[in-house]
Amino acid sequence: MREVIDEEAGKAIENSLSGFIDKIQNTILSVVEERIKKLEDNTNVAKEKSGGRKPCSYKEFMACKPAIYNGEVDPIICQRWLSDMEGVFERTHCDTDDYVAYGTGQLRGQAKDWWDNKKKEIRVEAAKAMTWDEFKTPFLKHHSPKAVINKIKEEFMQLRHKGESIDKITGIFMDKMKFYDELITNEEQKIYYYYNMLSAEYRKFMTPTKYETLTEITNVAREREIELKKQIERGERRAQIVNLSPMKKARTTESSKKQEGKSGSSNCKICGKGHKGECRFKDKPCPICGKTGHTAALCPGKVSVCYKCSQEI
Template identity: 75%
Template sequence: MKEKSGERKGCSYKEFMACKLPIYNGEVDPIICQRWLSDIEGVFERTHCDVTDFVAYGTGQLKGQAKDWWDNKKKEIGAEAARVMTWDEFKEEFIQLRQKGETIDKITGIFLDKLRFCDELVTTEEQKIYYYYNMLSAEYREFMTPSKYETLTEIINTAREWEIELKKQIERDEQRAQDMNPSPTKKARTVELGKKVDAKGGVAKL
């Protein structure tokens, strides 16, 4: 059977890799994320890449923390689900990519910026809440249920409240641990002070 005029069967991975491909290392800067997606999609178009190869080819350009994230995501959803994932579905996962240790304000800023270039994928308040929830670390998700919130603002405010509470808890735990087991540095200073007092003929109080 003859191919229709202008019809292409896509490109091989070798042909795809022959293009000047952008690498994404996991930077949380939304502009870098947007630029990477845009550049990769540009290569898809120029090479007439088949849509079924978008995710396999595109994710090959993830390095560092971004590659670690994708490897974990594949384990989480299963190899078959990752194999049949569409590019739009990948982008929905991609906007949830986060780095450990970010503050809630930082995560919120990143999420809102990412929404601007994925607005065609996240259109309802329910979706915004779901994707924001998934950007949070496990210590927050453990105490929060996405379905309980009606607006994105509500879940953001709850996350900020939990951040304050978790910080207080960490400070209490650290203080308790310090009271029960002083740091080696503190012990060393106490011993050193005692030796100095002894040397002067006084009584060392340790």
Template identity: 80%
Template sequence: MSERNDDDPVQTSTEQMKEIIAEEVGKAIESSLSGFIDKIQSTVLSVVEEQVKRLEDSVNLIKERSGERKGCSYKEFMAFKPPIYNGEVDSIICQRWLSDIEGVFERTHCEVGDFVAYGTGQLRGQAKDWWDNKKKETGAEAARVMTWDEFKVSFLKHHNPKAIMIRIKEEFIQLRQKGESIDKITGIFMDKLRFCDELVTTEEQKIYYYYNMLSAEYWEFMTPSKYETLTEIINTAREREIELKKQVARGERRAQDVNPSPTKKARTAELGKKVEAKGGSPSCKVCEKGHKGECRFKDKPCPVCGKTGHTASLCPGKVSVCYKHYQPGHKKSECPELVGKRDTKESPTEAPKAKARSFQLTAAEAKIEPDVVSGSTMKNTR
């Protein structure tokens, strides 16, 4: 074996190259390993976070199904995009806002104690001004512990006054289809119905009021006693509207006969009055309209009572509604409470009239009295 020669320049250069290469390889491995480790750590953390989130969602779902989960954060509440109320003094708008915001409370499992805090956060404009003033009136602490029911009482008292409620009930009772489509008049009917709970208490009454609202083109082909729910009679009215439009398309009916406009109806009624005034056809006893020949409603059964000889609007069995209590059975003019008050009410007593007295003076006496102007006979009335 040959001994190593330290003086050999070739061998020395080779050794140095090996050392340099080993050092560079080590640096490269160290650098790659560091980035590799960082990448592994990032991946592991991402997987762990995802698994934790899935676990939390599973736990929340289990609690939700078992009814154990309670409350929600304001961020979760706002994620459901709760409605905003700007303070319109409109019964339908403010009632709809209350209904929608309570729906968000339910879906987010919001704590009852957070209802007022979360709900009032959706007030804007005049509504927010009202709430800010209400907090000053009641005090900050009282406003903080206020329940949702207490809030609704104050809220409705301001934004849904009693006078508006009475007007809506009257509009509901007098509501009639005048040119509107079935979907539009049904929407108006449903909006007003929600304010008439004490007036309309049964499904049968809902059906009656809906039927009574429809125009003749609909109710003369419908019998309210056939339907058990309001949905059934609404769907029947929609089907009838489709059939009427088909008749127009086939040329069997004029377009203006289907949902005629209010202007046309008023004009037709006015024209009928003018014709009658000029000596035209007398008013029919069955339908109270002026026409010649036999009335087409003569042998048709009344949709309300089933008897012939009159229309539904003139039916003696038609339910009257008292505008005082909004209850069927009598008119306001026949309300026992109001009639009793009129009978017991006393007319104001009139002050007794003073009796006239006359005084007759002679010419000599008249000259003595300073208050007498002149004349031989004077009258003084007290």
């Protein structure tokens, strides 16, 4: 009887252990499958972020030679650095989680001092978890203050072409225009402000309503600049000094006074020379602007261009 009981008990234990082992195996398999699925999902998300490519390493990021920022409190330099940095992020398929770490690695001088102080202020862990947009908010507040931006806006409204090359004045115009997004919202307005910024000898050969884009009117301005230089080379125009330095102005004034003392009379307002009687150029139109009351040498619309290199002074 005991042998029968032991045998039955053994069978019951064996069946019970078998079921328990199966249950443990199923639980383990379920956990493993769940973890594998999670890893696959994370991999897919990373691929989506990088456009199907593996996120770049810091070495690959630095291979693109990202720009350095030294902490200039200048909205133009500051925002250009941000734009350049975001361009590198895009080209290298950087993981968004690495934007702040990689980007702040390019800070130097006062900019690095600011970031080191900011990390202490918000704690290191918070700095590591910071997104790029969260970084840009305090960064711009410090390096691109509203007072400086307002000054740039004023300079933009007062910007005038005074003898600089078209490429130079266009670059200045474009840099300052970025801060007037609320005012200049379309190409027509860009053309309007660009046209009014140009000097008279450019505007009189241009009709702003003919152009559809800012690029078109800047190209026409370049063509006009080339033609003016050719006129000087052919001797049809003379180079005029524009924007004299204080020292040169003083010398010019002194020279005029000496000339006035020698001639015994003041210089003529029409031709600029010392003579008696009525000026013979009084009723003659200026060959540059077509108006009377001055000669070509004193025309306010003249541009200073070097006779040797044909570059504007």
